[in-house]
Amino acid sequence: MSGAVQAFVEDALPDAVPDAEIEDRDTEQARADERLRRLAAGLPPTGAAVVTGTAGSSVRATDTASAVDAAVAAAEEEWLTTWRSVYDASYAGSWDAMGEDFTGWNSSYDGSAIPVAEMREWRDAAVERILAAAPRRVLEIGVGSGAFLVRIAPHCERYVGTDLSPLAVATLDRQLEAHPALRQRVELHARPAHLTDDLPAGSFDTVVINSVVQYFPSDAYLTAVLTGVLRLLAPGGRVFIGDVRNLRLQECFTAGVQQRQAPAGTAAATLRVLVDRAIESENELLLDPQYFADFAGRCGDVAAVDIRTKRGVADNELTRYRYDVVLTKAPVSVVELATAPAVAWGSAVATLEELATRLADAEAVLPLRVTGMPNARLLDDLSALDRLPGAGVVRRSAAGSPAPDPEEFHRLGARLGLWTATTWSQAGDDCIDVLFGPPDAKLDDAFTGLFPPLPPANRQLANTPSALALQAGPSE
């Protein structure tokens, strides 16, 4: 959540569940909840959506004229309009130096500002990955206050930035006037993500969509946006989709947040209701990482899909629950990691020292995947989840050896001169896998198969935030 945005959002977006007595919801509310659930479940499949139009026109036209399709299109339209107002309001305050504005990046746990040093680390890790591929022609969707533009555009011949918020674009544009060398290679447009039709096919080597997809109305909208931007990429080009919120861990995160916010002594049963309500009224799009693997599998244009948990020594909600995805457009030669030999944490190796010895061995087989490391950063939130009655949906690993902090594995890899990456694990939603090598890996290789296919979560791969607008009913 960015911007002094949280406070605006609470006013601007419809509440899925209004503040009523928890134990005694009235029947009207119960009916509204049921309508929301039915509408969310009954959304038309991705393939029915077609991105059309110009700014301000209908978001998605559907090929059937059913009332549900019309309601969904209207809800998506309303969703974009609402977020446009939210972000315009958020950007209306004064801005810090160009590309250095982290106002409103607040912790969901206690509302305090995430320290600027942690935000810089978050930004720098993502920028480093994008720059590793030496981008020259970049499209950034959701350019915001220019945190990425300022660092990437100086290396490019052309940098096109778009944003839903006209105020963001106008302010950034004004700031760029003081930087003529940069200004001449940058082009800015105020428009929603799905409007890319007027940009020439094959004209970019990189598309950046960082910390933006959570404001999309649905996964169908995201699918339409990704399909559109793949058309804009040259062969071998990449889409960097950064800072995606993990749906599989939503319940764990929400339990941690609700426990932190509830008065001391709140009963576990009440906490369970609060967690369920918060999940039902979630107004951001969360995605199972498998969504991206499935999208890549369906879309003949994608040669490699690389999904990694976020880097950073800072232990905060961004490094616990978010991930980055890189899709590389075919044709391109890829580095396949799915077949890398694997050892299980807790049985084959149980300490960093054992792992270091194994990797330093001259005979070590690389690449090597170490599977099922309990993610040490989730422990507090998992224990909040464990207090709740009822079976949760987070897929838990069998209890194994505790693992060190995820960044320890990156430090070990760096010490041994090995390429290192962390991703979500098949062993459990509460675990990560770490891959070391291959020895000749380069930062800009197109890796694929890093993320292992996950067993199906017995639910959808995304929530549908715009269903909240459907629940609120038609607006005049």
Ligand SMILES: C[S@@+](CC[C@H](N)C(=O)[O-])C[C@H]1O[C@@H](n2cnc3c(N)ncnc32)[C@H](O)[C@@H]1O
């Ligand atoms: C959290 S900020 C991220 C800004 C920047 N990408 C960064 O990482 O610093 C989210 C940005 O996405 C923009 N945004 C939200 N929904 C959008 C949409 N549907 N199309 C384009 N931009 C959108 C917002 O206006 C806002 O500037």
